[in-house]
Amino acid sequence: MYLALFIFFAVLCVAGALNLLLQRHPINSALSLIVVMTSLAVLYLLLGAQFLAAVQVIVYSGAIMVLFTFVIMLLNAGREEHTRGSRAAFLVGIPGAAVLLALLVQIFLSARGHLAQARLGEYVTATHTLSAVLFRDLLLPFEVTSVLILIAILGAVALARKEP
Amino acid sequence: MNDLPSLHLWLIPLLPCLGFLLNGLLGRRMPKKLISAIALLCTALPLAQVAWIASRFHSLSVPYIERFATPWIAAGAFRASFDLVFDQLTLVMLLVVTGVGFLIHVYSVGYMAEEEGYWRFFAYLNLFMFFMLTLVLAENFLLMFVGWEGVGLASYLLIGFYFKRKSAADAGKKAFIVNRIGDFGFLLAMFLMISHFGSLSFSNIFAAIAQHPEIHGGFVTAIALLLLLGAVGKSAQIPLYVWLPDAMEGPTPVSALIHAATMVTAGVYMIVRAHILFEHSPFALGVVAIIGTATAILAATIAVVQNDIKRVLAYSTVSQLGYMFLACGAAAFSAAIFHLVTHAFFKGLLFLAAGSVIHALGGEQDMRRMGGLRKAVPVTFWTMTAAVFAISGLPPFSGFFSKDAILYQSYLSPTAGHALWLVGLITAAITAFYMFRLWYMTFFGQSRAHALEEAGSEHAIGTHAVETHGAAQTLAPAHAAHAPHESPWIMLVPLILLGVLSVAGGWIGIPQALGGHDQFARFLDPALSGRRHSFEELSIQMNVEGPAAAAAASAMQPSVPPTPNPSQERLFSLLSVIAALSGWFFADLFYRRKPGLAGRWVENARGIYSLLVHKYWIDELYSAVIVKPTLWSSRYLLRSAVDRGIIDGGGQLAAGSARGLGALVQRVQSGNIRSYAGWLAIGAAAMLLLAHFGFVLH
Amino acid sequence: MTVPLAYYLVLSAVLFSIGVATFLIRRNIITVFLAIELMLNAVNLAFVTFAHQWRMVNGQIFVFFVMVVAAAEAAVGLAIIITIFRARNTLNIDQVDLMKL
Numbered sequence: 006m007y008l009a010l011f012i013f014f015a016v017l018c019v020a021g022a023l024n025l026l027l028q029r030h031p032i033n034s035a036l037s038l039i040v041v042m043t044s045l046a047v048l049y050l051l052l053g054a055q056f057l058a059a060v061q062v063i064v065y066s067g068a069i070m071v072l073f074t075f076v077i078m079l080l081n082a083g084r085e086e087h088t089r090g091s092r093a094a095f096l097v098g099i100p101g102a103a104v105l106l107a108l109l110v111q112i113f114l115s116a117r118g119h120l121a122q123a124r125l126g127e128y129v130t131a132t133h134t135l136s137a138v139l140f141r142d143l144l145l146p147f148e149v150t151s152v153l154i155l156i157a158i159l160g161a162v163a164l165a166r167k168e169p
Numbered sequence: 170m171n172d173l174p175s176l177h178l179w180l181i182p183l184l185p186c187l188g189f190l191l192n193g194l195l196g197r198r199m200p201k202k203l204i205s206a207i208a209l210l211c212t213a214l215p216l217a218q219v220a221w222i223a224s225r226f227h228s229l230s231v232p233y234i235e236r237f238a239t240p241w242i243a244a245g246a247f248r249a250s251f252d253l254v255f256d257q258l259t260l261v262m263l264l265v266v267t268g269v270g271f272l273i274h275v276y277s278v279g280y281m282a283e284e285e286g287y288w289r290f291f292a293y294l295n296l297f298m299f300f301m302l303t304l305v306l307a308e309n310f311l312l313m314f315v316g317w318e319g320v321g322l323a324s325y326l327l328i329g330f331y332f333k334r335k336s337a338a339d340a341g342k343k344a345f346i347v348n349r350i351g352d353f354g355f356l357l358a359m360f361l362m363i364s365h366f367g368s369l370s371f372s373n374i375f376a377a378i379a380q381h382p383e384i385h386g387g388f389v390t391a392i393a394l395l396l397l398l399g400a401v402g403k404s405a406q407i408p409l410y411v412w413l414p415d416a417m418e419g420p421t422p423v424s425a426l427i428h429a430a431t432m433v434t435a436g437v438y439m440i441v442r443a444h445i446l447f448e449h450s451p452f453a454l455g456v457v458a459i460i461g462t463a464t465a466i467l468a469a470t471i472a473v474v475q476n477d478i479k480r481v482l483a484y485s486t487v488s489q490l491g492y493m494f495l496a497c498g499a500a501a502f503s504a505a506i507f508h509l510v511t512h513a514f515f516k517g518l519l520f521l522a523a524g525s526v527i528h529a530l531g532g533e534q535d536m537r538r539m540g541g542l543r544k545a546v547p548v549t550f551w552t553m554t555a556a557v558f559a560i561s562g563l564p565p566f567s568g569f570f571s572k573d574a575i576l577y578q579s580y581l582s583p584t585a586g587h588a589l590w591l592v593g594l595i596t597a598a599i600t601a602f603y604m605f606r607l608w609y610m611t612f613f614g615q616s617r618a619h620a621l622e623e624a625g626s627e628h629a630i631g632t633h634a635v636e637t638h639g640a641a642q643t644l645a646p647a648h649a650a651h652a653p654h655e656s657p658w659i660m661l662v663p664l665i666l667l668g669v670l671s672v673a674g675g676w677i678g679i680p681q682a683l684g685g686h687d688q689f690a691r692f693l694d695p696a697l698s699g700r701r702h703s704f705e706e707l708s709i710q711m712n713v714e715g716p717a718a719a720a721a722a723s724a725m726q727p728s729v730p731p732t733p734n735p736s737q738e739r740l741f742s743l744l745s746v747i748a749a750l751s752g753w754f755f756a757d758l759f760y761r762r763k764p765g766l767a768g769r770w771v772e773n774a775r776g777i778y779s780l781l782v783h784k785y786w787i788d789e790l791y792s793a794v795i796v797k798p799t800l801w802s803s804r805y806l807l808r809s810a811v812d813r814g815i816i817d818g819g820g821q822l823a824a825g826s827a828r829g830l831g832a833l834v835q836r837v838q839s840g841n842i843r844s845y846a847g848w849l850a851i852g853a854a855a856m857l858l859l860a861h862f863g864f865v866l867h
Numbered sequence: 868m869t870v871p872l873a874y875y876l877v878l879s880a881v882l883f884s885i886g887v888a889t890f891l892i893r894r895n896i897i898t899v900f901l902a903i904e905l906m907l908n909a910v911n912l913a914f915v916t917f918a919h920q921w922r923m924v925n926g927q928i929f930v931f932f933v934m935v936v937a938a939a940e941a942a943v944g945l946a947i948i949i950t951i952f953r954a955r956n957t958l959n960i961d962q963v964d965l966m967k968l
Contacts, residue, residue: 008868015878022885022905031897038901041882045908052875052919054927061911064934069904069941076945077897080952098847098891104854106884108861113876120876121920122869134924135931143928150935157939164946840967842899842960846890 007125011051017044031082035073042066053129176222178235178253178306181215181263185298188212192295196288205278208291212274212298216267223260231695232256234308234372241311249369254308257696261506262305262438265513269430270298272663276521277422279659280528290330290420297323301431305438310359310369313439317355317403320432321348327427328419340415347412351402351436358395361388375445382449393446393453396439397460404436404490406464411788413487417479421524424479429486429520430513437493437509441502444697448500454584458498462589462596465491467785469599473606474781477534478523481607485560486516488600492575495593499585501578502697503690507678508571514674515559515568518667522553525660526611529653536607541616545653548661550612552668557608559671561601561749567675569745572597574680574690577741594748601752609760682738875916882909896948896958900941907937 021041025034042065049058139147188211196204222229233255242249274294281290300323304316322345329341359369365388366374378385400406405413416428427433440447440457447453465488472484489512496505527534529546543550559566562573576593579585655661679685759767771778783789837848886909889902911930918926951963 006868008870011870011874015874018878019881019885022882022889025898025901025905026885026889026892031895031901034898034901038905041905042908045912048875048878048912049915051870052915054915054918054930057915057927057930060931060934064938065904065908069938072941072945073897073901073904076948080897080949080958082895082897082958094841094843094847094891096847098843098850099888101847101850101852101854102884102887102891105850105857105887106880108854108857109880109883110877112861113873113880117871117873120872122871123875123919124869128919128922130918130924130927135927138924138928139931146932150932154935154939157942161942161946164943165949838967840964842963843891843894846887850887850891 007051007123010125011048014044014047014051017041018048032074032077035070035077038073039066039070042070051125052123053127055129056132056135175235176229176233176255177218178255179237181218181267182299182302182306184211184214185295185302188295189292189299192288193292196292199288201282201287204288204291208295209271209274209278211295212267212271215298215302216271219260219263219267222255223264226260229255232372246367247363249309249311251312252308252370253306254371255306257693258438258441258506259305261510261693263302265434265510266298266301266305266431269513269517269667270301270426272666273422273426273430273517273521276425276524276660276663277420279657280422280524281420284420286330290327293323293326293330294423294426297327297427297432301435304435308371310362310371313442314352314355314359317399317435317439318352320427320435321345321352321403324348324416324427324432327423328416330419330423334418337418340412340418344412344416347409348402351399351409354395354398354402358392358399361392361395365392371442375443378445378449385449389446390450390453393443393450394456396443396446397453397457400436400440400494401460402436403439404433404494405487406436406460406491406494407467410464410468410487411791414480414483414784417477417483421479421520421527424483425517425520425524428483429516433486433490434493434509434513437490437497437505440494440497441506441697444497444500444502447497451584454498454500456498458495458579458582458585458589461491461494461496461498462585462592463491464488465495465596466592466599469596469603471781471784472603473599474778475603476536478526478536478539478607478611479520479534481536481603482516482519482523485519485600485604488596489516489560491596492572492593495579495585495589496575498589499575499579499582501575501582503693504571504574504578506693507675507689508575511559511567511571511671511674514667515556515566515671518552518556518664518671519560521660521664521667522549522556525549525656525664526553528656528660536610538617539611540614541612542653543612546655548655548664552664553612554608555668555671557604559675561604561752562597562745563601563749563753564742564746565672565676567671567673569742569749570675570678570680573742573745574678576745577738580741594744597745598748598752601749602756605753605756606760609756613761614764680738682735683742872916872920876913879909879913879916882906882912894959894961896951896960896963899960900944900948904937904941907933 018041021037021044024037025041028034028037042061046058046061046066049055049061188207191207192199192204235253235255237251240248240250274291277290277294281287284290297320300316300319302316304313304320307313307316325341325345328344329338331337332341362369362374365385366377368374378389382389402409413428413433417424419427447457468484468487468491472481472488475481475484489508493505493508493512496502496508525546526539526542526549529542529549530539533539555566559568562569564570576590576597579593580587580590676685678687678689680687759770780786837844839845883906886902886906889905890899893899893902911933914926914930914933916926918924918930948958952958955962957963
């Protein structure tokens, strides 16, 4: 059953990603990405990272993707036209990506024996473990990250403000 | 060596050098009196020193070598030093150089009085004295070469003294370049000497040859011929004489000092100094004699048709130098030096007197515009007369004895011979002819100062630009309107002194056949007698080692000249006098008694006249065969192909390829984000591939 | 039933490659941004997988930080996109190429 769950949600991820690639209108792509993120949240659950799954849904698909949707709405981005594109990207990039994929898959599959097998519910991370590490050992990075967010807010406000 | 106190020979060249530095560096702001005082002092003091040494000469042991503590070059086994040598030959040369040099300095004070660049002239003149004295005093070929090159430099600077005139600058360049060709021969000779003898010092080389002549055979000939090439360049012999007539662009005192009395005789001096080398190579001696004779007659024939007074004297110098070379070729080295000395007197006088004539006429150099000056410039006339008689070889003037010694010795010599003697005799007749022609045209008859302007005839081809005198560039009729005036006393005193020497200077060398004691030749004998010592040694060896060695040794040795036959010598002297008188007779005929006759002869012999006036087309030949191909190859081969094509092209190739590569790489920075991403992707893929398969391979 | 962890990694690789391909192919700036987010998510999955593998919580901590940074970056990036849109009135990424040599 674990395997079935995994396969189902994995296929959902890939399908969403491919949809992202193939859709013309950016809003469709954004919605596909939401599907991908939600499926990923389930996969995190399967791997025992329950807190992260929750955060993924709340922050990523709940906040970031909403931000994207708002921007798409704001800019009134329409369908993509066919314009002259970059040759180099196609000629050089696609083979590069393909090679990367092939290589990574080959590496991972060949290392199959060195990696463990996952069982459902085998190792579930308790949230307090997470928070212990976060707020005790990594307190400074945590605080720095909040400063980072503050700066991001300031930057975003400064950039997107309407010129008076 | 000797126990007497040092002669301080180093002072002799260094004093003029000091004069050069003072006048050269500070002279621009000094008054003329100070400049001339420095220059004269720095020439008179060496003269005084030489005179003092001469007075004590009998108590010196010669050769006296002054050595210096620090060596000049010490490279491996080769040593070169600054050593100076002093023997009879050096004494004679020093007396000529400093004596005649000093007189010409005095003359120049008057002659150059109105020139701009006065300080420059005397600086260069002192520079020349410095190098010439170094050349004469040197004890090895390397130091002599320093002096050799230096006098060439001074000659270039002085010929091009009126540097604003293109013809003068060109003449200076021509002199220097032609000299360089000769110097190339000198350099090769020095290299051969280093490689074969391991030293350039006279004493080492000459001793090595004298002791074992047989082991040096071919080398000696090669070195002698290369040295001859150097001498040919410096002393203006065939084929490198073409610079000397053009060198008349320089001021007249320069022509007198450098191109008559001293620099051009450096070649003769060098051959005489290296006489041991030449004596052991009869082939080289023969070449020397032939070159000398050919040059003598070639230059004499050209001088016959020249109209510029200085050009006649220039070709005359070339011709007389040919005589000196003939003497060297006949192994009559003391006769060569004797003629060098008397030639310095009368040729220096001829040039100075010509300068006086030019000065009197306000810059006129064309003899066809002279005439009738006998009463106007009497001192110049009488001194020049003495010189003309001397150079024509009329007794009892100095030229007679020296020229006679040369002709007689060459008749007797196995390396010269009867044919060359005959050519020399004919040349003597021609010499007398053109010198008396000059004498008549300049001083006798009516003044022709306005003749050519009224007739409106064009310049003959043999004349060249008028020497700048004062400010005038071209001869305006206004200048010729001044009455000819005698030169100031400062110019006349050297003329008078040289005149006395031209008359009496030969009396020290009167041969025994004519009642003298042959003092000059005897004086020089110890310096030139290396051969005789070795011959004596070899004759002892012959008796000890047997006939085979004797045959080999005698094949190496040039034969000792037979003892002169007095009555034969007197006969030959008579023949020379007859030749000179016949030259005078014809000159008198053509230029005093029947002036139109010369014109008619020229009409009948247009071809020959044209050949002579164009100097046998030798300059044109050199231009076509040597100069133009060199210019062509420099312009098209070396400049266009090598310099612009290969060298510049190589540089531009490097720069262009860098630029091209840069332009190529620049296209990666397109500003297009997607292409950046593409490159990123492929870069990451490449690194991953490398990492993965790299690990697998290892 | 067990799932070999390698499969999770393969999934991560596939998602990443699709993200790269989208980045290269699509011309709309916003779509390109979405592809970047996809790539970040793929990497997050890999981190969580390894956290499960080594039974350590550090991988998840890292994912946490990645998310935070992604959020900040998305905010600022979208603000920049809005600025560009106002300036150039286009969302075509090929027309934003002023930074070329």
